[in-house]
Amino acid sequence: MIPESSGGVVRRSEDVAFVESDERVALLDLAALQDPPVVLSGTAAHIWRLLDGSRTLDEVVAHLAVEYAVEPHVISPDVQRFVADLTRRGLVQAYDTNTPEGTSND
Template identity: 50%
Template sequence: MTDDRRLWRRREEDVAMVESDLRVAMLDLRRLDDPPIILEGSAAVIWQLLAEPQTIDDLLTDLAEVFDAPASEMVGGARAFLEDLERRGLVLSNEEAD
């Protein structure tokens, strides 16, 4: 699928969150002036899957199973979402997965 071997994981320290099946509400405690972040649908599923470190390929495999859709259709959106969360400091990635 991709050649990206980074491991992605969510940053949970300094993040207050409430999770349900397809919705996550969170507040970055380092940025209390920012509004809460609400993730729904595939965004919430990605956040929940990142409770354990994953490569983007592993994440896409899981998403394809959850949504019964080809992983190739989700790669662009998933990558953009991860990069947005990384810019916000809500997910971390290492350089290489072993």
């Protein structure tokens, strides 16, 4: 589940190995080796790079909005859907920074 409030961050799962190039990011879920690798490019790869655990989803959207010169509300639904898909696949996890341990919201 992705965080609904600004108190949660989204970060890459510790079970995911990834290789980056200028244009793409290849992801492999080590906990689900039967699944094929996922290759992200363009904006998807850029979003992946922002999911380093230092930003909330709202901050990721705000960063992208500035970078692409659009209003946050225009891109927010697409970013949320993309991150929700990554979460469903186990590639990223949401963490609540308001809890002492920063526990996962899975």
